[in-house]
Amino acid sequence: MAVRGRFFGVLLCGAALAAPGAWADGNDRAVAALYLKAGAAEQAGRYDDALAAYGGIIKLRPGDADAWRDRGAMEAAKKDYAHAAGDFSQAIRLMPRDARAYMERGKVYAGVAEYESALADFDEALHLNPDYIGALAAKAAVYDDQRDFDNAIAAMNQLVKMQPKNAELYNGRCWERALANRELKIAEADCNSALRLSPGPQLSAAAHDSRAFVYYRQGRFAEAIAEYNVALAATPRSAETIFRRGLARTGNKDAAGGKADIASALAMDPHAGDEMASIGIKP
Secondary structure, three states: OOOOOOOOOOOOOOOOOOOOOOOOOOOHHHHHHHHHHHHHHHHOOOHHHHHHHHHHHHHHOOOOHHHHHHHHHHHHHOOOHHHHHHHHHHHHHHOOOOHHHHHHHHHHHHHOOOHHHHHHHHHHHHHHOOOOHHHHHHHHHHHHHOOOHHHHHHHHHHHHHHOOOOHHHHHHHHHHHHHHOOOHHHHHHHHHHHHHHOOOHHHHHHHHHHHHHHHHHOOOHHHHHHHHHHHHHHOOOOHHHHHHHHHHHHHOOOHHHHHHHHHHHHHHOOOOOHHHHHOOOOO
């Protein structure tokens, strides 16, 4: 996480603003053109151009909550978290019932490990829109970051109820249970559901990787290695998968193979073993 503990609470990013609806007459065409320009720039990944366009809209219509929120999203994409939080806060002042603004600000707080503020914003987004899947998924991700597996799994249960044919959700719930080292038979069933519902090879590879870790947790090391091999056939450069296969090989009494995998994974990515270390698993 970047910039831990940074304070955003009173950042207004230009507080002396016109009230909502105090828009300059005759600016409709200019504002519409700027929105088109911002959208095209955003689609092309030209965030500076998008920021400039949203800034132009705000100059013409300082009460346009959408422009503040959308500029905040561009700042967040550039990891300019302080200004992003300020713009989202201003959007909320102008439109207090904008669930998306709360959700986006919550993601900024989560990105700098301000978890209490993040969860409060996600809860407000869900209060305003109880079916807001994005806010619930973001809330689950915060619980995962905190290694609060009870609440992470509870949030995933809600998500699966809302989208019972979503393979990614089943895979996510499988992974959470495997990380927690609990209900491993249910975790395996979730991975099986993810594979059955999977729309493509990338998600299938992720589900194989998750199921492999379930097998690892159960001490079924040979089966875990076979699953990791399937995952790596689709994503051969996944350092984390190679690292976990090394753990499984070590567990399967192939010390040399395990050591080689772990060394290869760490050469590709020095942080390949961080997630495993966070739950107490080290080579």
